[in-house]
Amino acid sequence: MNRLKNSGTQPFKSHRVFNNWDVVAKGWYLVCPSTDVGPMAAKSVDLCGQRLTLFRGEDGRVRAVDAFCPHMGTDLGIGKVVGNSIQCFFHQWRFDGRGACVDIPCTDHRPEAARTHGYATDEKYGFIWVWPEVEAPEGVPEYPELAGQEVVFEAGRPTYYPCHHHVCMINGIDAQHLRTVHNLAVDMQLDIDESSDGRIVDYLMRGQWSDETRRERMLRRLFGAHYAYRMRYVDGTVGLLTTGLEARIGPNGPPVPAFRMIFAFTPLAEGQTRVQPIYVAPKGTRLREQLVSRFQLFGQKRGYYFLKDEDGAIYSNIRFQNGALLPIDKAVAKYISWTNRLPVSRWSTTHQHDA
């Protein structure tokens, strides 16, 4: 939505980081499926207003560098992978994954400016991810309770929204819209916990289904009266959702295993956000455990599709304002203040801000 619209009556207020297209926070950005960059292949992509070349070297690892060759600006994505470096198509200068020039065919002299920038990469859940600095503090986020365990995962169809990913992320923690958009009158208690390094914020929402709506009566019959879910946001780019934390099979039956899905948010260019859902479950060894894993993936997928289209209407039609938040919007207010404290990367076009 255009920042200049209604500027006389409803001026757009920018933030330091939150909902700011000029700023790219440090975090893991999902770029594309791993299969898009085959052995010894290269490909350029647009991400956060940045043109990057991804290439897979002879060691099988994917690397990411700024795409424009420092010599005369040719897109390195049309070049050739040689060993673990990328060779420019035009004059065959070669660069390693950290952006250093490792060969200029016509001379032994390598000028100081003959370098591009390299970025940390990771491959997880079947995707290539990039961190907007040469070193990342750790790998792509995972569920702490599943760390070190084998997991099964399945990627859903991505969704595209014309709003900033921070605004999309509010959906998972907005208490009022459960009633007004999703017809769930559940009264939620909220616990918020931020990690000491500021990279993670956990929202735990818990409540009891009411009898007010048909949906809730159905959910109560299927999963019992209690409802709890956790949304963990990491670096303002990834959401780890766990639902059904207190669910049971039927009103008084045994507990249901939790459902998990990851939301990876990628700003492609101003006004274009991709949301990639990834369903995750622990991988069982025995047949029964494997059936439970399948049930978890399936259940979470059904739950997501149930709510997604109702939310889609909002995120295709919003120019976010936070002029009049209520106490019930506490989770949203916390999200805004948290993202505004995130460290920003060199992909930001400006660090200027009003608020």
Ligand code: FES
């Ligand atoms: S433009 Fe890349 S080597 Fe000349």
Ligand SMILES: [Fe+2]
């Ligand atoms: Fe929603």
